[in-house]
Amino acid sequence: MTRSTRPDTSQEHTGQEQFLTVLSRDEALARFEAVLFPRTTPTEELMLADALGLPLADDVTAPIDVPPFDRSNVDGFAVRAADIATASEALPARLLLNRETIACGVAPQIPVLAGTATSIATGGPVPRGADAIVMVEHTHPAEGDAIEVRRGASPGQFISHAGSDIARGEVLLRAGTVIGSREIGMLAACGIALVTVARKLRVAVLSTGDELVQPGDTLRPAGIYDANGAIVSAAITENGGQASFLGAYPDDEATLEAAMREALAAHDVLILSGGTSKGAGDVSHRIVNRLGAPGIVAHGVALKPGKPLCLAVCDGKPVVVLPGFPTSAMFTFHDMIVPVLRRMAGLPPRTEAKVAAKVPLRIQSELGRTEFVMVSLVEGEQGLVAYPTGKGSGAITSFAQADGFISIEALADNMPAGSEASVTLFTPHVRVPDLVVIGSNCTGLDLVVGILFRAGLTVRSIAVGSLGGLAAARRGECDIAPIHLFDAKTQSYNAPFLSEGLELVQGWRRMQGIVYRPGDLRFQGTDPEEAVRAALADPNCMMVNRNQGSGTRILIDQLLGAARPDGYWNQPRSHNAVAAAVAQNRADWGVTIAPVARSAGLGFIALKEEHYDFALVSARKQRPAVQAFLTALASPEFNEAVERMGFYPTWPSVRYPG
Numbered sequence: 257m258t259r260s261t262r263p264d265t266s267q268e269h270t271g272q273e274q275f276l277t278v279l280s281r282d283e284a285l286a287r288f289e290a291v292l293f294p295r296t297t298p299t300e301e302l303m304l305a306d307a308l309g310l311p312l313a314d315d316v317t318a319p320i321d322v323p324p325f326d327r328s329n330v331d332g333f334a335v336r337a338a339d340i341a342t343a344s345e346a347l348p349a350r351l352l353l354n355r356e357t358i359a360c361g362v363a364p365q366i367p368v369l370a371g372t373a374t375s376i377a378t379g380g381p382v383p384r385g386a387d388a389i390v391m392v393e394h395t396h397p398a399e400g401d402a403i404e405v406r407r408g409a410s411p412g413q414f415i416s417h418a419g420s421d422i423a424r425g426e427v428l429l430r431a432g433t434v435i436g437s438r439e440i441g442m443l444a445a446c447g448i449a450l451v452t453v454a455r456k457l458r459v460a461v462l463s464t465g466d467e468l469v470q471p472g473d474t475l476r477p478a479g480i481y482d483a484n485g486a487i488v489s490a491a492i493t494e495n496g497g498q499a500s501f502l503g504a505y506p507d508d509e510a511t512l513e514a515a516m517r518e519a520l521a522a523h524d525v526l527i528l529s530g531g532t533s534k535g536a537g538d539v540s541h542r543i544v545n546r547l548g549a550p551g552i553v554a555h556g557v558a559l560k561p562g563k564p565l566c567l568a569v570c571d572g573k574p575v576v577v578l579p580g581f582p583t584s585a586m587f588t589f590h591d592m593i594v595p596v597l598r599r600m601a602g603l604p605p606r607t608e609a610k611v612a613a614k615v616p617l618r619i620q621s622e623l624g625r626t627e628f629v630m631v632s633l634v635e636g637e638q639g640l641v642a643y644p645t646g647k648g649s650g651a652i653t654s655f656a657q658a659d660g661f662i663s664i665e666a667l668a669d670n671m672p673a674g675s676e677a678s679v680t681l682f683t684p685h686v687r688v689p690d691l692v693v694i695g696s697n698c699t700g701l702d703l704v705v706g707i708l709f710r711a712g713l714t715v716r717s718i719a720v721g722s723l724g725g726l727a728a729a730r731r732g733e734c735d736i737a738p739i740h741l742f743d744a745k746t747q748s749y750n751a752p753f754l755s756e757g758l759e760l761v762q763g764w765r766r767m768q769g770i771v772y773r774p775g776d777l778r779f780q781g782t783d784p785e786e787a788v789r790a791a792l793a794d795p796n797c798m799m800v801n802r803n804q805g806s807g808t809r810i811l812i813d814q815l816l817g818a819a820r821p822d823g824y825w826n827q828p829r830s831h832n833a834v835a836a837a838v839a840q841n842r843a844d845w846g847v848t849i850a851p852v853a854r855s856a857g858l859g860f861i862a863l864k865e866e867h868y869d870f871a872l873v874s875a876r877k878q879r880p881a882v883q884a885f886l887t888a889l890a891s892p893e894f895n896e897a898v899e900r901m902g903f904y905p906t907w908p909s910v911r912y913p914g
């Protein structure tokens with residue numbers, strides 16, 4: 257990493273470029289803000305209802321008193337307090353009724369003279385002469401159009417005086433106050449129909465990349481759905497802006513430049529994603545410098561994910577190129593762009609909720625970059641535990657499963673297991689799930705979770721592999737750990753791996769087998785031995801392997817013996833990745849489970865049945881959610897569904913004692 261005082265803007269654009277100036281997050285933000293602020297916030301006058309969520313441009317003073325007149329707070333009689341000062345049960349005061357009744361909206365005509373009372377409704381204006389209201393419950397009708405009052409009243413009783421709520425000329429709301437329903441109520445009560453607010457920022461959003469396909473369209477080979485367009489537009493709306501999504505543009509410099517110029521002319525801000533890495537096809541960052549002065553102020557920020565972020569200001573308008581990977585785009589957008597947009601829009605900074613949690617595993621981190629790690633929270637024996645959920649910077653699902661994120665400072669190369677970390681929550685509150693499942697993942701598990709979900713229970717399922725699940729169960733961080741571990745010594749699954757405090761609950765069986773594209777005569781109609789022999793005999797036959805430590809890898813190694821055919825070093829971490837490699841012709845065979853083979857439309861040669869079971873934390877067995885899980889697992893509904901999916905249920909055998 258080289259440092260210079262000027263950002264890199266004058267590179268030759270041949271092939272792979274490097275980020276010459278990588279700035280720290282704070283430095284990049286400081287340069288961006290220094291060019292953008294101070295500035296005046298554009299304002300507009302809006303109808304009250306349309307002003308919801310926007311900050312007031314000016315102080316608003318009350319044009320009238322609220323209430324505008326002295327008002328009765330109860331149903332009863334307007335009286336002179338002095339007339340009933342000595343009234344009691346034994347000696348009631350008798351008052352003559354005036355010949356009018358004051359309902360809401362009725363202006364009184366007759367004064368309340370000594371010895372008289374006027375009937376008045378809640379909200380009615382207090383007549384001249386009266387200084388207190390007696391509740392109807394404390395009076396009795398009396399002969400000759402009169403009432404009897406059996407208790408005294410102090411002057412002012414049950415009267416709201418004019419201006420007691422809001423006094424004319426008082427500052428009602430201060431400039432900068434964000435208008436919510438309560439503020440709308442106050443303004444409406446004063447008769448204000450129009451307010452001047454900071455106008456919503458008009459933000460143009462544009463995605464770039466030859467590979468991008470809009471959601472709803474058919475995915476072509478090597479195509480990727482445009483996630484950033486939707487994410488960024490929604491995040492702008494969430495932060496009080498007005499997003500216009502202009503679509504995805506191919507990496508063509510001329511077309512893109514025309515689109516960017518047009519977008520910038522019609523909006524306050526332009527936000528792009530993709531094309532900021534310094535690869536040959538990445539053009540958006542090059543165009544930015546031609547759009548106005550001063551141009552790029554930071555390109556390359558010491559953040560992970562998010563290094564390729566590009567910040568520019570073109571003739572007063574911010575132009576941001578977010579990294580292409582959706583998680584990178586989201587983190588940089590929330591961490592660095594949202595604060596700037598809110599400040600431009602006159603909105604207060606977003607309030608973030610944080611909680612402390614223990615990190616159960618060591619998390620690797622890159623030295624020199626502030627690293628964000630998404631985490632799922634579970635309740636441990638000594639407080640909250642934060643499990644990393646990241647699947648790499650390309651993964652978008654981590655966001656949905658995460659409760660928040662932790663950041664590892666640039667100067668650390670890891671966060672040790674057992675560290676206390678501060679978790680910034682994505683939602684204002686921690687949602688502690690009813691059931692926590694940590695271990696190996698299986699699509700069959702979704703069926704059980706679905707049953708619990710429909711019963712109103714929340715389930716957090718964290719995939720860390722069988723061994724990780726057992727460790728979490730021993731530490732008391734989960735209720736149930738799904739496992740599929742083969743013990744070579746006893747030639748049996750799972751039971752030999754349980755320790756004190758854990759018990760085995762039978763799950764289901766998964767048939768592992770060799771997959772191939774239907775019609776491949778090297779495999780069609782063969783048994784496993786013939787299939788492997790055919791594969792090894794053909795030097796053009798490409799395999800796809802599995803990662804070290806997976807149960808499937810053990811099987812593959814048994815099949816291959818000492819052979820290392822082409823493709824052996826391609827070692828994806830999931831059943832689905834193996835099926836995708838074969839289906840897309842990147843490999844000719846691999847080993848995966850039957851339901852995955854079936855849904856990918858592949859041929860299948862059965863090899864061995866694998867047992868997918870559950871290590872249950874005995875101490876938690878009586879928890880209602882655990883009982884619900886066990887009931888769901890034993891239900892005909894689940895077992896029929898899991899069988900339809902292509903698994904072998906162990907039902908109706910008795911799954912657990914007691």
Ligand code: AMP
Pocket residue numbers: 463464465467468480481482483484485529530531532533535538579580581582
């Ligand atoms: P880039 O910054 O253009 O080199 O893109 C980096 C990675 O992000 C590539 O794998 C792109 O396919 C992916 N990517 C770029 N833009 C988007 C987008 N709008 N939605 C989803 N993925 C994207």
Ligand code: MG
Pocket residue numbers: 464465466507530531538580
């Ligand atoms: Mg691209």
